[in-house]
Amino acid sequence: MASWCWSSLVLCLLLTSSSAHDDFFTSISKMTDLLFTEKDLLTSLKNYIQAEEKKLEQIKTWADKLEVLSAAATQDPEGFLGHPVNAFKLIKRLNTEWAEQESLVLSDMSDVFVSNLTVHRQNFPDSDDETGAAKALMRLQDTYQLDTDAIATGHLPGSSSNRGSLTVSDCFDIGRVAYSEDDYYHMQLWMIQALKQLDQGETSSSVDAITVLDYLSYSLYQQGELERALQLTKRLLELDPTDERATKNQKYYEHQLSNQKGAEEGAESARRPKVATHNVPDDFLPVMWSYEELCRGEGVSMLQRAGVHEAKSVDYRISKNAWLREHEHPVVDKINQRIEDITGLDMSTAEHLQVANYGVGGQYEPHYDFGPEDKSEEFGRRIATWLLYMSDVQAGGATVFTDVRVAVKPIKGTAVFWYNLYASGEGDDRTRHAACPVLVGSKWVSNKWIHERGQEFRRRCGLRKTD
Incomplete structure (x- = not known):
């Protein structure tokens, strides 16, 4: 009964806390x-x-x-x-x-x-939602190194049922989103998929081979693959010899190829996919690479959890969340009390219980919970984090710690707990963590951020920085 009440309360709060339109794709x-x-x-x-x-x-x-x-x-x-x-x-x-x-x-x-x-x-998704959902598919494609055809046919890990497939028009539209972002790598992948499905006999009332070839040849040109761009342009002209732009492009590509040396080296460099880093510093790139490797389960230490474990060793976030205040529901009080009993920490200065639901490709990129010292809140910095998994996830959605290379698979009813600060009060850089994109399923989690104030006699200060 308590479980039903908890789920109902969370769902009601999430649904009533959103505006008429609020990024549908970010929450299942x-x-x-x-x-x-x-x-x-x-x-x-x-x-x-x-x-x-x-x-x-x-x-x-x-x-x-x-x-x-x-x-x-x-x-x-x-x-x-x-x-x-x-x-x-x-x-x-x-x-x-x-x-x-x-x-x-x-x-x-x-x-x-x-x-x-x-x-x-008036409550329908808009173009921003469609763009966000397309970007989510491309993010899943990169993070889990998925073949474009596997996504298009719905053959994803963990998707034994409710399998959907993408039409030629769907693939073309995803490629168009990449084009609008100057993302020629993904544009190429999805235009190739659209062309493949057309060549296999699929028909579309809105997209034809000429249009796809036009976009595809352009994406290849932008990546320095002039020879392939020229070949596809010639194929386009076989279908429509009167296409003036394609005729001009053919002459241009031929001229460029005749005068360009070392095109293959340039094309090889251009073909390498770029990680979407949201304008983060270059020194953050290794963290992103580690994050994606851990999400794929490469070189990872999986925690063998019972119920709780302590791990002490933006476009950034794609989810919907709600805050559950104390005394709003008996279940919330019980959850807070249980966290206090297990951790031994005082909950009176902790933040309200936050509940989040991750949508299509839902993720939270690498970050720290403790925050900058000069911007600490009234009750001090976040000394510790409690993360409770409220649902199983068929594929993806793990919580990963990039510095210590640990991954935690979401299993309903289990939790992970860690200290964000050393006993000295210094931030522990090893606690940098992230939520991997949800590949298949709906991920529900709740977290409690516990602050320093009130913990003076429950977790005494250390004398050294890393105590």
Whole structure:
């Protein structure tokens, strides 16, 4: 019963704390609402279709009867109209029945559907959500070194059910997002996938091979692969010899190739994927590489946990979160008390319990919890962190400590605890940690940041910096 109450409270708080539009892709719980919205719209749309079908059936029945009558009448028009009843019915049909059919044809059966759609549209995802979701797929692709075709066909680790696949149009749109970000590496990967699916016979009403080849050749050119760009441009011109831009591009590529030496070295350098670092310093790049390796399980020490372990040895965050205050619900009080009992630390100066749900590719890049000393809060810096896993995750979503190369797999009902500060009060750089992108599933976690004030006699100060 307590578990049900806890889940219900968290869900209600997360759903009510968001604005009308607030980055749907960052939270699985938020996107769950969209599924039920779409189901409601589908019901409305099917009702509209049934109403239209009924209307068309009425019109068809009347037209079929009239067709038989008209065929007989036009064989002997004078003889037919010589009968006064026939003459009357002809006049009546043209004056009344055709007008009724006109009204039926023009009647709008979509009023309810359009009204329902208008109401829901204000809460629909927007272009930023679509862009964010596309970037999330590319982030998963890089972090877990996934083949583009595996993503497109839905063959992801841990995805034994609910497997989805991407159409040519989907792949093209992801490539377009990369193009808008000047990310020619991912643009190339997704345009190649779109072209592959077209070559395999998949059709699309919105994307053709000429358009894909245009984008793909440009992405290759931007990465210094002039020879491949030229080959694809020639293929484009085979499909459409009148394409003026492709003709100019062909001449340009041929000219560049004739005058350029060492193009292969340049292309090899350009082909290397770049890590999205959000303008972080260069010395942070090794941390990002370590982070992605740990997320993939490379060279990692997995913690063998019972319930709790102590690990002492932005676009930055993609999630939705809510804060649960003390005394708002009995379950919150019980959670706080249990943390205090297990850690031996005072919760009176700790921050409220934070609950987070990670969405498509949801992650939190490497960071420290303790924060800068000169910006410490009223109750001091965050001396320790308690992280509770509230759900299992089919694939991805591990918590990794980049400096000590430790990874913790999220398992429902377990927790990890660590001190962010040495006993001396100095920040422990070994506690740099990150949340790996969620590959498959929905990740729910809650965390408690515990502050220095109140811990004076529970964790006594050390005399040396690293005590």
